[in-house]
Amino acid sequence: MIEAKEITKFYGKGESRFQVLKNISIKINDGDFTVILGASGSGKSTLLNTLSSLERPDSGSIFYDERDITTFSESELTKLRRDNIGFIFQQYYLLPNMNVDKNVKMGADLSGNKNYRSVIEAVGLGGKLRKYPSELSGGEQQRVSVARALAKNPKVLFLDEPTGALDEETGRQVLDYICALQNEYGFTIVMVTHNLNIAEMADTVIKMNSGKISEIYANETRKTAYEIGW
Amino acid sequence: MLIGIKDIAKLFAISVVTCCAAFVCTLFLNYNIDIVGIKDEITTPQGMVMYDAQVATGKVVAGIAGGCLVATTIVLLIFYVKNYIDSHGKELGILKALGYSDLSVAKHFWVFGVSVFAGAVIGYAAAALYMPTFYDIQNNMELFPQMKPEFHVSLVLYIIAFPTVFFMLLAVLYAFFKIKSPVLGLLRETQNVKFKVSKSDKGDFPFLTDLKKSTLKSRKILVFFVGFSAFCFSAMTQMSMSMDELASEAMSFMIISIGLILAFMTLFMSLTSVVKSNTKTIAMMKVFGYSQRECSGSILGGYRPISYVGFVIGTAYQYLLLRIMVDVVFADFENMPEFHFNFEALAISAVTFLAAYEMILYCYSKKISGQSVKSIMLE
Ligand SMILES: Nc1ncnc2c1ncn2[C@@H]1O[C@H](COP(=O)(O)OP(=O)(O)OP(=O)(O)O)[C@@H](O)[C@H]1O
Ligand SMILES: [Mg+2]
Numbered sequence: 001m002i003e004a005k006e007i008t009k010f011y012g013k014g015e016s017r018f019q020v021l022k023n024i025s026i027k028i029n030d031g032d033f034t035v036i037l038g039a040s041g042s043g044k045s046t047l048l049n050t051l052s053s054l055e056r057p058d059s060g061s062i063f064y065d066e067r068d069i070t071t072f073s074e075s076e077l078t079k080l081r082r083d084n085i086g087f088i089f090q091q092y093y094l095l096p097n098m099n100v101d102k103n104v105k106m107g108a109d110l111s112g113n114k115n116y117r118s119v120i121e122a123v124g125l126g127g128k129l130r131k132y133p134s135e136l137s138g139g140e141q142q143r144v145s146v147a148r149a150l151a152k153n154p155k156v157l158f159l160d161e162p163t164g165a166l167d168e169e170t171g172r173q174v175l176d177y178i179c180a181l182q183n184e185y186g187f188t189i190v191m192v193t194h195n196l197n198i199a200e201m202a203d204t205v206i207k208m209n210s211g212k213i214s215e216i217y218a219n220e221t222r223k224t225a226y227e228i229g230w
Numbered sequence: 231m232l233i234g235i236k237d238i239a240k241l242f243a244i245s246v247v248t249c250c251a252a253f254v255c256t257l258f259l260n261y262n263i264d265i266v267g268i269k270d271e272i273t274t275p276q277g278m279v280m281y282d283a284q285v286a287t288g289k290v291v292a293g294i295a296g297g298c299l300v301a302t303t304i305v306l307l308i309f310y311v312k313n314y315i316d317s318h319g320k321e322l323g324i325l326k327a328l329g330y331s332d333l334s335v336a337k338h339f340w341v342f343g344v345s346v347f348a349g350a351v352i353g354y355a356a357a358a359l360y361m362p363t364f365y366d367i368q369n370n371m372e373l374f375p376q377m378k379p380e381f382h383v384s385l386v387l388y389i390i391a392f393p394t395v396f397f398m399l400l401a402v403l404y405a406f407f408k409i410k411s412p413v414l415g416l417l418r419e420t421q422n423v424k425f426k427v428s429k430s431d432k433g434d435f436p437f438l439t440d441l442k443k444s445t446l447k448s449r450k451i452l453v454f455f456v457g458f459s460a461f462c463f464s465a466m467t468q469m470s471m472s473m474d475e476l477a478s479e480a481m482s483f484m485i486i487s488i489g490l491i492l493a494f495m496t497l498f499m500s501l502t503s504v505v506k507s508n509t510k511t512i513a514m515m516k517v518f519g520y521s522q523r524e525c526s527g528s529i530l531g532g533y534r535p536i537s538y539v540g541f542v543i544g545t546a547y548q549y550l551l552l553r554i555m556v557d558v559v560f561a562d563f564e565n566m567p568e569f570h571f572n573f574e575a576l577a578i579s580a581v582t583f584l585a586a587y588e589m590i591l592y593c594y595s596k597k598i599s600g601q602s603v604k605s606i607m608l609e
Binding site for chain 2: 054074075078079080081082083085087093095096097098102105106107108109110152
């Protein structure tokens with residue numbers, strides 16, 4: 001379980017200092033699919049990065065099971081990420097001088113996953129193993145970044161707008177693939193999105209509004225990407 | 231303006247190098263020109279021998295120092311221009327897309343030559359200030375009739391004006407040549423991945439092994455630069471230490487100081503560039519949970535063997551150069567000290583090199599680990 005208690009985060013200094021996260025407390029159960037919704041600039045990415053140990057909050061604590069990761073050293077955080085966490089970033093962040101195959105292998109090697117090519121196939125890039133990120137379309141790059149995270153077999157998967165650059169059909173395939181893997185392996189998903197429909201696929205929905213949580217609710221049943229007609 | 235003051239400030243390494251070069255060359259050439267003027271006043275045959283030796287030494291020192299340093303400056307300047315274009319590909323690409331011509335963009339790069347100008351002026355001024363003392367030292371040895379430093383316009387031309395113009399043109403020309411690539415190439419940074427698929431690409435190596443290879447392959451200029459800086463470090467430190475047997479104390483102190491400054495300068499710069507151009511990859515690997523050791527091992531470690539090779543070549547080069555100088559230039563002089571390979575200098579140089587190399591890399595990987603991923607990736 002991941003539990004955030006009263007976390008705050010500020011950006012900037014002096015005059016321009018401003019609070020992006022205002023006393024946020026949430027619980028995310030193992031195996032849950034949680035979606036974070038909110039307007040642009042409301043602090044979704046910041047919350048995701050803080051929960052996933054990439055950024056430290058200015059106050060508050062974040063517990064992974066019983067351990068407070070805000071007290072961890074850099075190398076302890078690295079270890080935590082290595083063993084537990086997968087990321088998909090809003091801006092993809094692929095390695096520019098590695099081809100698709102190797103970008104995905106970067107994730108796969110950490111968990112000893114020899115079967116990572118099947119993940120590349122599943123996101124529809126089986127034919128582009130030898131292409132470099134600069135030779136791919138935006139959506140293809142996004143799918144590489146999805147494959148890279150999934151190939152790591154993470155216990156918790158953090159996704160920041162993983163379908164932002166994808167058309168409906170491809171987006172649906174990618175999401176369904178992620179959900180199918182989740183059913184199989186039972187990992188936890190925390191996903192940021194603008195898309196209200198996607199929220200219906202989740203167990204829990206967290207709505208954010210200028211740095212605060214405005215609403216949390218649970219869906220009775222989870223829908224598939226096809227059911228939401230997206 | 232296209233290129234900011236901050237970008238120019240980054241070129242201060244070039245200024246330091248040209249400053250040293252201008253200083254040494256001004257001092258020795260000025261003295262040489264002046265000494266030619268008093269040739270007729272020398273009467274004793276012994277005096278004439280000393281005179282020839284002095285003129286020869288001046289030429290050798292100015293030649294080696296000037297030649298080495300000019301070569302270094304060329305490499306540095308091209309490296310900086312290339313780096314600037316690579317890292318500002320987007321801006322340059324957008325300018326071109328908007329319809330600016332290659333030349334109108336490239337001509338802004340003349341400001342890179344300002345660093346050479348600044349360095350040369352400071353070096354020249356420093357030499358002019360130091361000159362009376364230098365002449366006093368020489369006069370006190372009473373080898374020749376007393377001399378006073380004279381001012382020579384030709385030196386200002388050779389040491390400040392020509393190099394400045396030369397390097398400004400070089401920067402513009404090289405930039406022009408680089409910017410001529412297609413707009414989309416600049417925008418999408420494809421130049422980074424233009425290497426061929428080799429056999430090793432197809433093999434199934436662990437990610438870290440692949441990474442080590444592709445890091446080296448994707449930035450060949452950096453590989454060259456690291457090797458070159460190791461070469462400079464080794465050649466300059468050893469040469470300056472070995473030369474003290476051939477030159478007076480004041481001179482050898484100067485040569486050693488300059489040698490050390492330059493050696494550390496180039497090494498520092500090349501390693502800085504290595505780290506900078508790989509920061510994103512390191513940051514991304516950290517996000518995924520690769521340890522500090524794995525990151526520096528596979529990214530920064532790949533350059534290590536290259537730097538060793540550079541160091542060895544530098545050792546051989548400085549020995550040969552000095553050997554030739556001693557054998558050719560001083561061939562006619564008796565009483566020249568025997569010149570041998572200086573093992574002590576090699577040992578000192580090697581140990582300093584290893585220590586400096588590892589220190590710089592260590593500091594950088596520490597620094598990277600303190601930065602947030604977002605700030606690194608968006609840079
Ligand atoms: N490094 C930073 N320095 C200063 N301000 C920042 C920084 N990162 C984000 N912000 C600000 O914090 C606020 C929240 O940013 P965040 O990226 O979390 O928004 P978001 O909800 O993910 O928006 P979007 O949906 O557009 O991605 C924004 O107003 C942004 O301007
Ligand atoms: Mg965001």
